[in-house]
Amino acid sequence: MRILVVEDDRALGLFLQKGLRSEGHSVEWVGDGDAAVQHAVENQPDLMVLDLSLPCRDGVEVLAELQSQFARTSVLVLTGRSQVEERVKCLNLGADDCLLKPFSLHELTARCRAILRRKIQFASPVLRHGAVEMNRMDRSVRRDGIEVELTGKEFALLEFMLMRHGDCCTRAELLSEVWKMSPDSGTNVVDVYINYLRRKLGNAHPDGQTSLPVIETVRGEGYRLCSGRKGVASVGVGGHVLAARLHPNDDRLVA
Amino acid sequence: MLQEMESRLHDLCQPLTTLQCRLELGQLCGDEVSLMEAVEGALVETAKLFQGIGMMRERLVREIGRAVGRAEADGD
Numbered sequence: 001m002r003i004l005v006v007e008d009d010r011a012l013g014l015f016l017q018k019g020l021r022s023e024g025h026s027v028e029w030v031g032d033g034d035a036a037v038q039h040a041v042e043n044q045p046d047l048m049v050l051d052l053s054l055p056c057r058d059g060v061e062v063l064a065e066l067q068s069q070f071a072r073t074s075v076l077v078l079t080g081r082s083q084v085e086e087r088v089k090c091l092n093l094g095a096d097d098c099l100l101k102p103f104s105l106h107e108l109t110a111r112c113r114a115i116l117r118r119k120i121q122f123a124s125p126v127l128r129h130g131a132v133e134m135n136r137m138d139r140s141v142r143r144d145g146i147e148v149e150l151t152g153k154e155f156a157l158l159e160f161m162l163m164r165h166g167d168c169c170t171r172a173e174l175l176s177e178v179w180k181m182s183p184d185s186g187t188n189v190v191d192v193y194i195n196y197l198r199r200k201l202g203n204a205h206p207d208g209q210t211s212l213p214v215i216e217t218v219r220g221e222g223y224r225l226c227s228g229r230k231g232v233a234s235v236g237v238g239g240h241v242l243a244a245r246l247h248p249n250d251d252r253l254v255a
Numbered sequence: 256m257l258q259e260m261e262s263r264l265h266d267l268c269q270p271l272t273t274l275q276c277r278l279e280l281g282q283l284c285g286d287e288v289s290l291m292e293a294v295e296g297a298l299v300e301t302a303k304l305f306q307g308i309g310m311m312r313e314r315l316v317r318e319i320g321r322a323v324g325r326a327e328a329d330g331d
Binding site: 009011012015016018019022080081095101102103104105108153 | 279
């Protein structure tokens with residue numbers, strides 16, 4: 001799950017980020033209210049861990065803004081003030097839970113897990129595109145029903161592409177969102193991992209020999225998921241979408 | 256005075272939470288480097304706690320002194 005930690009104390013923010021990452025979440029940290037709202041607009045995290053005492057815009061204002069725009073993001077409020085009224089106000093504004101400082105990292109991670117558990121009762125944790133299915137809660141991936149074992153980075157890459165539902169993901173986007181690297185870093189890590197994914201997802205095909213591709217190259221742009229099933233696929237080339245059959249053994253266009 | 260104490264207690268919560276999380280994270284990682292980092296970080300947070308507690312104690316001592324002075328004046 002994607003979590004945003006909003007905490008103005010740099011040391012604490014970084015430790016919360018590290019602690020939640022150790023639970024397998026993708027975690028970002030920002031230090032003020034404006035950055036929190038901006039991050040929520042751009043990335044729509046699954047959960048925001050929100051401190052109330054923030055510069056620029058305090059936690060209550062962030063909460064109100066979120067409530068009006070992004071009800072999909074769950075919020076766990078952190079507060080150092082013991083007044084009941086403040087916690088009631090936060091809950092009424094849409095927070096899912098409140099945690100009083102000082103707290104234990106174990107309690108924080110347990111509360112995050114509880115919120116995310118409740119969240120998936122209402123929103124399916126399963127992402128699906130064509131032959132590929134991913135369960136983000138038990139972190140499993142299947143192609144045509146056959147389980148595929150992925151590393152953490154391969155999982156994150158596939159998750160990002162699944163969330164695009166077959167739209168093109170540029171190399172720059174993948175570098176920035178999955179690897180947190182600058183698009184100008186000059187690395188070919190994206191292409192390397194796309195090949196790993198192709199190989200693993202290809203090997204999982206039930207007939208064991210000819211596997212239809214699940215990832216297409218969008219020439220000059222990046223990559224996109226395709227159905228991975230026999231038939232016609234639409235492929236973007238140079239900004240245009242063409243209808244084409246796919247070669248059975250790789251992702252070359254044959255017509 | 257009570258309001259000021261509430262505010263100072265609130266200020267203590269921040270380093271105390273960092274201290275707790277830092278030590279727990281060090282324990283979770285378990286390797287020597289993480290444990291050393293946790294201890295070093297914990298000492299920094301403890302220094303902040305000492306400072307906060309020192310200020311509260313000073314304030315309390317001043318308040319107690321005033322109360323004793325008032326009681327003695329009333330006795331006279």
